[in-house]
Amino acid sequence: MRDLDLSSLNPxxxxxxxxxxxxxxxxxxxASQIREVANAGFGIADVLPFWFGESDRVTPAFIRxxxxxxxxxxxxxxxxxxxxxxxRDALSRYxxxxxxxxxxxxxxxxxxxxxxxxxxxxxxxGAGERVVAVTPLWPNLVEIPKILGASVETVALDYGAxxxxxxxxxxxxxxxxxxxxxxxNSPNNPTGWVMSRDEQRAVLEHCRRHGIWIVADEVYxxxxxxxxxERTAPSFLDLASRDERLICVxxxxxxxxxxxxxxxxxxxxxxxxxxxxxxxxxxxxxAPSFVQQAGVVALEQGxxxxxxxxxxxxxxxxxxxxxxxxxxxxxxxxxQGAMYLFFRLAGAQHSLExxxxxxxxxxxxxxxxxxxGPEGEGFVRxxxxxxxxxxxxxxxxxxxxxx
Amino acid sequence: MRDLDLSSLNPxxxxxxxxxxxxxxxxxxxASQIREVANAGFGIADVLPFWFGESDRVTPAFIRxxxxxxxxxxxxxxxxxxxxxxxRDALSRYxxxxxxxxxxxxxxxxxxxxxxxxxxxxxxxGAGERVVAVTPLWPNLVEIPKILGASVETVALDYGAxxxxxxxxxxxxxxxxxxxxxxxNSPNNPTGWVMSRDEQRAVLEHCRRHGIWIVADEVYxxxxxxxxxERTAPSFLDLASRDERLICVxxxxxxxxxxxxxxxxxxxxxxxxxxxxxxxxxxxxxAPSFVQQAGVVALEQGxxxxxxxxxxxxxxxxxxxxxxxxxxxxxxxxxQGAMYLFFRLAGAQHSLExxxxxxxxxxxxxxxxxxxGPEGEGFVRxxxxxxxxxxxxxxxxxxxxxx
Numbered sequence: 001m002r003d004l005d006l007s008s009l010n011p012x013x014x015x016x017x018x019x020x021x022x023x024x025x026x027x028x029x030x031a032s033q034i035r036e037v038a039n040a041g042f043g044i045a046d047v048l049p050f051w052f053g054e055s056d057r058v059t060p061a062f063i064r065x066x067x068x069x070x071x072x073x074x075x076x077x078x079x080x081x082x083x084x085x086x087x088r089d090a091l092s093r094y095x096x097x098x099x100x101x102x103x104x105x106x107x108x109x110x111x112x113x114x115x116x117x118x119x120x121x122x123x124x125x126g127a128g129e130r131v132v133a134v135t136p137l138w139p140n141l142v143e144i145p146k147i148l149g150a151s152v153e154t155v156a157l158d159y160g161a162x163x164x165x166x167x168x169x170x171x172x173x174x175x176x177x178x179x180x181x182x183x184x185n186s187p188n189n190p191t192g193w194v195m196s197r198d199e200q201r202a203v204l205e206h207c208r209r210h211g212i213w214i215v216a217d218e219v220y221x222x223x224x225x226x227x228x229x230e231r232t233a234p235s236f237l238d239l240a241s242r243d244e245r246l247i248c249v250x251x252x253x254x255x256x257x258x259x260x261x262x263x264x265x266x267x268x269x270x271x272x273x274x275x276x277x278x279x280x281x282x283x284x285x286x287a288p289s290f291v292q293q294a295g296v297v298a299l300e301q302g303x304x305x306x307x308x309x310x311x312x313x314x315x316x317x318x319x320x321x322x323x324x325x326x327x328x329x330x331x332x333x334x335x336q337g338a339m340y341l342f343f344r345l346a347g348a349q350h351s352l353e354x355x356x357x358x359x360x361x362x363x364x365x366x367x368x369x370x371x372x373g374p375e376g377e378g379f380v381r382x383x384x385x386x387x388x389x390x391x392x393x394x395x396x397x398x399x400x401x402x403x
Numbered sequence: 404m405r406d407l408d409l410s411s412l413n414p415x416x417x418x419x420x421x422x423x424x425x426x427x428x429x430x431x432x433x434a435s436q437i438r439e440v441a442n443a444g445f446g447i448a449d450v451l452p453f454w455f456g457e458s459d460r461v462t463p464a465f466i467r468x469x470x471x472x473x474x475x476x477x478x479x480x481x482x483x484x485x486x487x488x489x490x491r492d493a494l495s496r497y498x499x500x501x502x503x504x505x506x507x508x509x510x511x512x513x514x515x516x517x518x519x520x521x522x523x524x525x526x527x528x529g530a531g532e533r534v535v536a537v538t539p540l541w542p543n544l545v546e547i548p549k550i551l552g553a554s555v556e557t558v559a560l561d562y563g564a565x566x567x568x569x570x571x572x573x574x575x576x577x578x579x580x581x582x583x584x585x586x587x588n589s590p591n592n593p594t595g596w597v598m599s600r601d602e603q604r605a606v607l608e609h610c611r612r613h614g615i616w617i618v619a620d621e622v623y624x625x626x627x628x629x630x631x632x633e634r635t636a637p638s639f640l641d642l643a644s645r646d647e648r649l650i651c652v653x654x655x656x657x658x659x660x661x662x663x664x665x666x667x668x669x670x671x672x673x674x675x676x677x678x679x680x681x682x683x684x685x686x687x688x689x690a691p692s693f694v695q696q697a698g699v700v701a702l703e704q705g706x707x708x709x710x711x712x713x714x715x716x717x718x719x720x721x722x723x724x725x726x727x728x729x730x731x732x733x734x735x736x737x738x739q740g741a742m743y744l745f746f747r748l749a750g751a752q753h754s755l756e757x758x759x760x761x762x763x764x765x766x767x768x769x770x771x772x773x774x775x776g777p778e779g780e781g782f783v784r785x786x787x788x789x790x791x792x793x794x795x796x797x798x799x800x801x802x803x804x805x806x
Contacts, residue, residue, distance in 0.1 A: 019646070019672075020647060020648045020672040021675065023527055026525065027678055029678070029685070031677065031680075058477035064474040064479065067470075067693075068471040071470055075663070076467065078457055078662050111514050114684075114688050118685060122550055126530070126552055128530070147685060149552055211421070243422070259480055260479040260480045260482065260691055260692035262688065262689065272423065272424065274434065275424075278432045278434055279432075282546050283517070284514050284515050285515055289663035290470075291694075
């Protein structure tokens, strides 16, 4: 058989001779440019990393202890697909306090915020459908629908004197009839842009008119630097009923410093929950039981910790922005949300190459703006979720590099 | 606007008036009949549940302590998409010892075995493609490709004097050129059927010839009751190279009693791993860091515990089979793998209704055979992963019900 040229006989048989590879749609998914930059620094011991979307602080001890206690109790069994009742109830109280009544049967616990985004996409969109996303944006929202065979059109924020801003008319024009889904992330990673209440209202009304689903990634809602007493950024949940075409995704990662726990949730119409339960079963079946128990404690005892974190992040943001503003070639605006400065840097027209050079030559780890879409080119992202001394050390490295 | 009949004006606008619902492909996914049976017992305090695929034993203490120690150390950050290096290395040694050399760069850590199945399906199949699955089968393997828009054709095992058996010719005929993927689970849930080495060889050679991917769910490989000294059921890994079209999926759930931890892995061609890393990023990003640390300890210190578990399961299997064989209307065969007896029961022509009656009237929780495909109708599944006293109590209830 080996001597036959099978490809000339049968095109199906010839496929067996080709090396194994993933399907083309998966090969075409974007790889992380942040990882590419990190790889460029491989072997360099002294790197200050500000490239990932993660604080350098460990999860608060009372949350870690709650998980350890659940393990000691023997809480190691499967849970309900949609999450344990105490966690869904605690989320119902938490979300309800921030955004109005949200019964527990509208809430599903997920294996991370990104898992909630994947589940939301699976719920409402599939092959051949049209999805719109607002960019610059962390790649996941743009790539997830493509895994399901949908096509994604992006609408770029504009960068101007006041930072990143939404051209509402352009977004509404892109949300033409027949669009299945809008994916939108506010407060936004990477820009820190926060969608206003009026913008949310206009988008919601437009999507209602045309039957377009909204999947709102509101993972950074608590990392919001508004007026005193404002605990959260504007949320679609403030405006919408709980039974319309809106899925709001959230996570324990940012506000409770639980990145490595992979625990998230979503709020969705009650009519979807049975179907969502099936999808959870077929994706991860449930989040780990003792992780869910820790989530209950995070919600019930974590408010002071979250508020202290946000105060620290605000101070870090202002500290870093003030320092960067002194540097030549830096154009930095101070956004109202998330935990990043996404700033224009002279010489960053090829931000991927610049960031590789920064890690190799200056030991400074930043994320290239192009990682978040072509409209991010010319910018770099700096995660400021660390103490001011560490930020100062990073600024000193950037200063030396630019000099 | 409210008084207008929008549907008569514009069919797109009319969609906004329809209630929110999941897309049709998701609505069409099977809901769990086991859950339907469990719901039928809602409010009945005294139910002996044998319906889930889960032992009643807590995870061994040394594994729970490893996770608690990682939490105490502050191991709460994101990990590499494909898993922490110590776990991939430990899996490389573990798999290598059982099935031959398997370098760590062929191994990915996943957020449960079912998550590995979803990732494997995303890697190789999509809308409009043809998938074949061997049934009766836990629903997940059949439903996962449908979420991605693929169509699934099932090939039923035959039930005869020696229990469930594969008609190899029928399977090979179904694996016609153009088929993208075979999904096969051995040892099998629910039947306990174990695919023989010769059957695996024939299927592998056929799939090689036609470029068909094999996704092998080998989660029960250690729950195998072969000859003394045989530590594992036959695996496709014993026959295949590490770079051909084979993805083997496994899990910590069964052999280490870690169901509630949601930790799994897969072995796949090196050429797929970069694309797999992207898919992990877009599905869950990583498994929890301290859960992965516990996985390392499970592999390095868990062999005696696993072997003791398998010995207990073998005794439970034999104990239950002997008791059931005494009952009128029961036709039970003793399979070589997994942790279920899947037996024919007179009166189970409508197994879903029978199982609902059993829980309501006898306080006995069994899984209906129809939950695993139409060829399972007339059967019920009993998970025997518990101590003999509990099994005896269940058999007594079935005896009273049948009398």
